[in-house]
Amino acid sequence: MRYPKLFEHIAALTPLPASEWLKAEVLAREQALDKRALFLRPGDPADRFGLVLQGVFRAVRVSARGEESIKAFRAEGELIGAYAEMLQGQPSMTSIEALEPGRVLAFQARDLQALEAGHPCWAQLARRVAEQHYILKERREQEFLDLSAEERLERFWQEHPHLHGRVPQRDVAAYLGITEVALSRIVSRRRKRAE
Amino acid sequence: MRYPKLFEHIAALTPLPASEWLKAEVLAREQALDKRALFLRPGDPADRFGLVLQGVFRAVRVSARGEESIKAFRAEGELIGAYAEMLQGQPSMTSIEALEPGRVLAFQARDLQALEAGHPCWAQLARRVAEQHYILKERREQEFLDLSAEERLERFWQEHPHLHGRVPQRDVAAYLGITEVALSRIVSRRRKRAE
DNA sequence: ACCTGGGCTTAACCCAGGTTAAGGCGGCCT
DNA sequence: AGGCCGCCTTAACCTGGGTTAAGCCCAGGT
Secondary structure (H helix, E strand, O other): OOOHHHHHHOOOOOOOOOHHHHHHHHHEEEEEEEOOEEEEOOOOOEEEEEEEOOOEEEEEEOOOOOOEEEEEOOOOOOEOOOHHHHHHHHHHOEEEEEEOEEEEEEEEHHHHHHHHHHHHHHHHHHHHHHHHHHHHHHHHHHHHOOOOOOHHHHHHHOOOOOHHOOHHHHHHHHHHHHOOHHHHHHHHHHHHHHH | OOHHHHHHHHHHHOOOOOOHHHHHHHHHHEEEEEEEEEOOOOOOEEEEEEEEOOOOOOEEEOOOOEEEEEEEEOOOOEEEOHHHHHHHHOOOOEEEEEEEOOOEEEEEEHHHHHHHHHHHHHHHHHHHHHHHHHHHHHHHHHHHHHHHHHHHHHHHHOHHHOOOOOOOOOHHHHHHOHHHHHHHHHHHHHHEEEE
């Protein structure tokens, strides 16, 4: 087994026999990405995804007007990919970019589909993943509905302490749905109040 | 089969043998709800869900400050329930309320779990449901990140034309994440521009 | 040592949406 | 009929965040 830590992490979601994990490992390809390099770019077929071995990634959507908003940050052990587009068989509208030099374990979606035929644990895992993703998005929805930008910022650091110092402030702003100028204001407001 | 239309609707998501649907039907209980009646209230165990037979429902989250925001509207053929809480085994933080006199087909979550042991179609259905829910929430997230309130309103009516005339404006506002005053302003602004 | 560029901050001004409060309008009850 | 209630509108004022633009700081490259 080449990636025992990753196996642990994933098997925590659902019972996953080591033998099945080994079958997946041989289908995977390790990929190194420089800082700023894209794992996926808009227009690419959304037929692959990756597990982050090293680094922090951001999933970005570029709007029609050219503004970019950030759907998620992903660090070690987490999944990267254009999940919604994959489910719908559409090309990616998301780009996934390394914020630091990183490494991912890349899979072809069709390879995993093939494994599903061999053992029910993979379908079960796919379900768990969908459910977890749903829970996170619903939490985010609630934050947009109920919280001000300042409160969302506070939550963000509570929920993502491991990203501290690893993601530029402008990207945090794009995640919160505000501009970097507004975020800078909020931060300095808080700084003053803290004195 | 008591609910052939519902069966069609659900079988469209994933192949579902009629024999399995019949097993589910006998576990279900039809429930009538008056206007304003609650299918689920905050604090209830999130161990049941329903299929809407008739009526429009809203899923409401009441914040700590007492403001209510609306997570979703659900009409005929759609699912109601505190889905995220159910997945996490938590009590409901959502209340689900009939906007009109309505009827739902109610299931116990544990009954459906029992069916899963008997046939793989149920696990497959659960996965599809999770994936569909995810896709919807991601779409909503994108709307909050990229669109103004006015643009979100326009999208809302594009995506939910069947709700026209069935949901009060204040609830649309609570769905968009703005106040009813702001929504009224937007509507009259648009009215003027249209002349 | 100097320049450059990337990322952050600050300031000035504007506008969308929040807040509060005062009606308006129609349906429903007695 | 009259009165009440639920829902929507309008207005006045306030505030948070957007926009634009200038400047700062520092790491890296020459």
